[in-house]
Amino acid sequence: MGKVSSLKKQPMPEQEPEKRIRNFDEVALGYGAGQVVSEAKRCLQCAKPGCVQGCPVGIDIPAFVKCIAEENFDGAIEVIKKKNNLPAICGRVCPYEDQCEKFCVLGKKGEPVGIGRLERFVADDERKKGMRVPEKANASSKKVAIVGSGPAGLTVAADLAKLGHDVIIYEALHKPGGVLVYGIPEFRLPKEIVGAEIEYVKQLGVVIQTDVVIGKTITIDELRGEFDAIFIGTGAGLPHFMNIPGENLCGIYSSNEFLIRTNLMRAYKFPEYDTPIKVGKKVAVVGAGNVAMDSARVALRLGAKDVFIVYRRSEKEMPARAEEIAHAKEEGIMFKVLTNPIRMVGDENGWVKKLECVRMKLGESDKTGRRRPIPIKGSKFALDADTVVVAIGQKPNPLIAKTTKGLRITEQGTIWADKNGKTSMEGIFAGGDITTGTATVIEAMGAGKRAAMAIHEYISQ
Amino acid sequence: MCRIVAKKELAPTVKSLTIDAPLIAKKARPGQFIIIRIDEKGERIPLTIADLDVLQGTITTIFLEVGKTTKHLGSLNDGDVLADLAGPLGKPTEIKKYGKVICVGGGVGVAPLYLEAKALKDAGNKVISIIGARTKELLILEKEMRRISDELYITTDDGSRGHHGFVTDVLQGLITKQKIDMVLAIGPTVMMKAVAKMTKNYNIKTIVSLNPIMVDGTGMCGTCRVTVGGETKFTCVDGPEFDAHLVDFEELMNRQRTYLEEEKVALERWERCHH
Ligand SMILES: Cc1cc2nc3c(=O)[nH]c(=O)nc-3n(C[C@H](O)[C@H](O)[C@H](O)COP(=O)(O)OP(=O)(O)OC[C@H]3O[C@@H](n4cnc5c(N)ncnc54)[C@H](O)[C@@H]3O)c2cc1C
Ligand code: FES
Numbered sequence: 001m002g003k004v005s006s007l008k009k010q011p012m013p014e015q016e017p018e019k020r021i022r023n024f025d026e027v028a029l030g031y032g033a034g035q036v037v038s039e040a041k042r043c044l045q046c047a048k049p050g051c052v053q054g055c056p057v058g059i060d061i062p063a064f065v066k067c068i069a070e071e072n073f074d075g076a077i078e079v080i081k082k083k084n085n086l087p088a089i090c091g092r093v094c095p096y097e098d099q100c101e102k103f104c105v106l107g108k109k110g111e112p113v114g115i116g117r118l119e120r121f122v123a124d125d126e127r128k129k130g131m132r133v134p135e136k137a138n139a140s141s142k143k144v145a146i147v148g149s150g151p152a153g154l155t156v157a158a159d160l161a162k163l164g165h166d167v168i169i170y171e172a173l174h175k176p177g178g179v180l181v182y183g184i185p186e187f188r189l190p191k192e193i194v195g196a197e198i199e200y201v202k203q204l205g206v207v208i209q210t211d212v213v214i215g216k217t218i219t220i221d222e223l224r225g226e227f228d229a230i231f232i233g234t235g236a237g238l239p240h241f242m243n244i245p246g247e248n249l250c251g252i253y254s255s256n257e258f259l260i261r262t263n264l265m266r267a268y269k270f271p272e273y274d275t276p277i278k279v280g281k282k283v284a285v286v287g288a289g290n291v292a293m294d295s296a297r298v299a300l301r302l303g304a305k306d307v308f309i310v311y312r313r314s315e316k317e318m319p320a321r322a323e324e325i326a327h328a329k330e331e332g333i334m335f336k337v338l339t340n341p342i343r344m345v346g347d348e349n350g351w352v353k354k355l356e357c358v359r360m361k362l363g364e365s366d367k368t369g370r371r372r373p374i375p376i377k378g379s380k381f382a383l384d385a386d387t388v389v390v391a392i393g394q395k396p397n398p399l400i401a402k403t404t405k406g407l408r409i410t411e412q413g414t415i416w417a418d419k420n421g422k423t424s425m426e427g428i429f430a431g432g433d434i435t436t437g438t439a440t441v442i443e444a445m446g447a448g449k450r451a452a453m454a455i456h457e458y459i460s461q
Numbered sequence: 462m463c464r465i466v467a468k469k470e471l472a473p474t475v476k477s478l479t480i481d482a483p484l485i486a487k488k489a490r491p492g493q494f495i496i497i498r499i500d501e502k503g504e505r506i507p508l509t510i511a512d513l514d515v516l517q518g519t520i521t522t523i524f525l526e527v528g529k530t531t532k533h534l535g536s537l538n539d540g541d542v543l544a545d546l547a548g549p550l551g552k553p554t555e556i557k558k559y560g561k562v563i564c565v566g567g568g569v570g571v572a573p574l575y576l577e578a579k580a581l582k583d584a585g586n587k588v589i590s591i592i593g594a595r596t597k598e599l600l601i602l603e604k605e606m607r608r609i610s611d612e613l614y615i616t617t618d619d620g621s622r623g624h625h626g627f628v629t630d631v632l633q634g635l636i637t638k639q640k641i642d643m644v645l646a647i648g649p650t651v652m653m654k655a656v657a658k659m660t661k662n663y664n665i666k667t668i669v670s671l672n673p674i675m676v677d678g679t680g681m682c683g684t685c686r687v688t689v690g691g692e693t694k695f696t697c698v699d700g701p702e703f704d705a706h707l708v709d710f711e712e713l714m715n716r717q718r719t720y721l722e723e724e725k726v727a728l729e730r731w732e733r734c735h736h
Contacts, residue, residue, distance in 0.1 A: 172547065172677075172679050173677065173679075174498055174505070174544065174545040174547075182681075210545070211545050211546060211547040212484075212547070213547055213548075213550065213679055216488070216548065216549060216550060216679075217484050217485065217488060217547070217548065217549070218484065218488075237680075237681040238680060238681065239681070239682065239683045241683065241686075241693060243693070247693070248686055248687075248688060248693065248712055248716065249715075250715060250716060250718070250719045251719075253683075254682060254683040256681055256682045256683065257676060257682035257683055257684050260676055260677060260681065260682050261676065265504065265505070265676065266502075270723065270727075271723075271726050271727050271730050272502060273502045273504075274502060274503050274504035274529060274530060274727060275504040275505075275676070276720045276723035276724075276727070278719065278720065278723070349715075350712075350715035350716075350718075397679075397680065397681070398680070399679065399680065399698070
């Protein structure tokens with residue numbers, strides 16, 4: 001066709017750093033209609049598209065991008081929704097650079113097509129116009145219980161509802177959405193958007209019962225008596241602590257507590273909302289994953305003067321997405337790498353005031369392929385901090401494992417399941433972070449899709 | 462949404478609410494608790510279960526009005542609804558035959574104590590109870606406690622009823638006179654700390670029910686962490702009851718003070734709007 005694509009993506013309009021660190025509004029503002037069409041036109045419409053293979057839910061990417069290039073936004077969202085029930089969410093939080101966009105041919109010479117940004121645009125466009133509810137199969141009279149309303153649970157629920165099954169989701173918290181509502185901050189994923197996509201799942205006929213803690217309010221065994229199949233998507237919500245002296249001083253939060261207070265409980269609007277949060281002037285966030293970046297950026301918006309990431313390896317090994325690290329830096333977050341806290345020291349009132357750290361150097365590569373940090377002898381020093389957020393990872397929630405006899409649990413505490421989500425117990429399926437440990441929204445959704453098919457087969461026998 | 466079916470005022474600042482919650486009523490065991498949220502802007506707070514009625518499908522909670530949320534809760538009436546109610550949370554008390562047990566309750570701590578003392582009595586224990594309050598108006602469940610206890614002692618800080626002084630004064634007298642197999646203490650943290658210190662000298666197994674700040678109540682946030690025997694535990698899932706002799710009470714009391722200023726701000730704001 002002789003088409004020449006520009007080497008660069010259309011730039012994402014964003015709130016300026018100086019302005020955005022004072023509010024919780026979304027940082028990325030989304031493409032305009034002209035921009036989105038220009039970006040879509042960069043796509044070469046490869047005969048053998050690599051991008052599709054990089055998508056855990058297998059969206060027909062070239063097809064929807066083509067619709068956009070032809071300014072047929074309704075057509076585009078229709079293509080996406082065949083595979084993805086939560087596109088406005090994925091269009092914001094997916095690590096595209098590791099998935100679809102990683103395989104884009106344009107990426108070899110310049111930047112790949114901004115597939116995530118295109119997905120976001122058409123999902124937002126549809127939501128503004130009003131979402132259409134797809135046709136459902138005839139009612140099957142089969143009942144499925146879903147435990148947990150994160151991306152995994154919502155995906156299984158939506159797919160099974162479309163196939164005509166009766167679906168109830170049980171959620172322990174008072175709001176559905178899992179990490180999407182309690183973890184990922186408003187400025188990356190507005191809760192109104194999560195709410196709208198959950199509303200769509202409800203319109204498919206899915207019933208969501210909040211405030212039901214499975215294992216406590218109702219057990220898995222009791223559910224087995226009432227439902228034809230069960231899906232467990234309870235996520236990895238148990239916070240890790242460092243187990244160092246002084247960690248229970250006041251002013252020290254797990255990232256989960258810090259983010260739950262802020263996002264789920266809206267502590268940034270205290271006292272209009274009842275739940276408080278306390279952030280001092282100097283905030284240390286331990287860890288360098290996405291959760292750490294989110295915590296650091298939240299701390300800044302809650303009024304902290306200096307926020308630093310404390311990480312025991314070097315910048316190269318940081319597990320957070322490059323985009324998140326860049327955003328954090330733009331906002332003035334400081335990075336103290338090759339630094340490991342060994343003790344937290346308090347003042348006379350039991351509030352944290354210092355982090356005692358040692359400097360690290362990198363040794364041999366470990367199992368994960370990252371170089372192992374080794375403490376440097378005699379390098380102890382103190383960092384002033386009046387608030388600390390420990391963001392060094394989460395473990396699977398053990399509640400169901402503990403209360404369900406016969407369910408095979410791995411050494412890592414995850415629920416064992418095959419690739420279609422079948423667990424060791426007949427009729428019980430699982431997927432998402434509870435089977436893999438902390439991963440991504442889209443992987444949880446991919447697991448949900450496979451489990452939905454397996455459940456459909458199982459109950460249709 | 463959960464409907465309040467009955468409200469009682471036990472003292473000017475102590476209220477009892479009976480709430481429609483059939484699933485929880487069926488499951489709850491002594492020692493467990495619930496988390497409630499009043500409305501969309503409300504915080505999640507843990508409350509103990511004071512009584513339950515499986516047939517009616519209701520649970521009763523008794524609370525002292527101290528801050529914004531408990532005052533707000535105390536202003537609700539039969540027919541009002543709570544946005545959220547989740548439970549039963551935490552581990553149930555280990556109920557078995559110990560022999561001779563002393564149940565110590567302070568303030569509204571007598572409410573959860575009642576169900577546990579009753580279960581201990583049903584399990585064949587000899588139950589001696591000591592219940593205390595600041596003053597006689599704040600003394601709750603005396604009749605109920607008397608019914609299920611073999612002996613009942615009452616204390617008030619101001620001497621307006623029963624022994625003039627603390628529950629520990631009575632406890633001291635009892636444990637020096639006879640062999641006691643277990644002490645269960647529920648009340649303000651300072652009281653539980655004092656009980657623990659006393660029984661440790663006599664080497665009597667002692668259980669306390671801790672009340673740290675909580676958010677989710679399901680083990681997700683770690684707000685409720687306490688040090689027990691040198692290890693960090695989450696009160697909402699590993700407790701709320703622990704071996705009193707292993708609990709770091711100083712740390713617990715320190716963490717309970719985290720939001721004192723904010724609690725004041727919230728309360729003043731609420732009172733301005735409602736009076
Ligand atoms: C702060 C943060 C930022 C992140 N950022 C990104 C990102 O940008 N991009 C990305 O792709 N991924 C991100 N992730 C990871 C991603 O959110 C998770 O991989 C994903 O949400 C997992 O989905 P899930 O459905 O398995 O579990 P979850 O989202 O964890 O949902 C599990 C749900 O189950 C409920 N539950 C647990 N136990 C019970 C029970 N016993 N009974 C009833 N309900 C129960 C929980 O309350 C929760 O609502 C982030 C994670 C965090 C914490
Ligand atoms: S209250 Fe959150 S872990 Fe206990």
